[in-house]
Amino acid sequence: MTEHAASLVERLTAVVPDFPKPGILFRDVTPVFADPVAFSTVCGALAEPFTDVEAVAGIEARGFALAGGIAVQRGRGVLTVRKAGKLPGEVLSEQYALEYGEAAVELRPGQLPEGTRVLVVDDVLATGGTAEATITLLERAGYHAVGFAALLELDGLGGRARLEGRLPVHTLGAAPA
Ligand code: AMP
Numbered sequence: 001m002t003e004h005a006a007s008l009v010e011r012l013t014a015v016v017p018d019f020p021k022p023g024i025l026f027r028d029v030t031p032v033f034a035d036p037v038a039f040s041t042v043c044g045a046l047a048e049p050f051t052d053v054e055a056v057a058g059i060e061a062r063g064f065a066l067a068g069g070i071a072v073q074r075g076r077g078v079l080t081v082r083k084a085g086k087l088p089g090e091v092l093s094e095q096y097a098l099e100y101g102e103a104a105v106e107l108r109p110g111q112l113p114e115g116t117r118v119l120v121v122d123d124v125l126a127t128g129g130t131a132e133a134t135i136t137l138l139e140r141a142g143y144h145a146v147g148f149a150a151l152l153e154l155d156g157l158g159g160r161a162r163l164e165g166r167l168p169v170h171t172l173g174a175a176p177a
Pocket of ligand 1: 024025026123
């Protein structure tokens with residue numbers, strides 16, 4: 001299933017030079033979401049190695065679509081990990097470094113029982129900073145992050161190495177950064 005899913009991701013992902021800023025080769029995976037067979041196939045393939053998952057955390061924004069698809073297939077719920085300033089009320093916040101400046105991911109605590117086994121998903125793994133902050137955030141909220149899955153990882157940016165000391169990493173394909 002992973003091989004078939006990988007070929008769908010490769011065929012449907014659009015590569016957009018200089019977006020959102022000069023020098024960035026943006027991987028637009030939204031055509032994968034728009035194709036019903038491809039979407040269902042990649043959701044199944046992303047979660048395939050992870051047998052004991054009790055909830056799926058999606059990283060804003062494309063991770064939300066993937067988390068929703070996987071969660072419905074597995075009969076699980078979704079945790080939405082949001083960018084700073086989007087959630088009302090009590091939030092946990094985890095800052096991380098960007099190439100220039102800082103960003104933060106946020107989560108509403110207390111939505112699921114302590115120790116819930118959570119699979120973390122996003123569209124693209126680049127430096128791993130967003131995923132690493134998300135894993136720390138989920139663990140601060142009392143959950144157990146059991147794996148990270150993404151459609152694509154970008155070569156040479158160190159994302160996989162950064163995460164692998166903490167949890168298993170599963171991607172459907174790799175691409176030049
Ligand atoms: P990073 O924290 O460096 O691993 O970046 C991962 C986050 O940024 C993910 O949420 C991706 O959606 C987004 N991202 C980073 N680089 C790209 C890229 N070249 N194309 C599309 N999305 C990207």
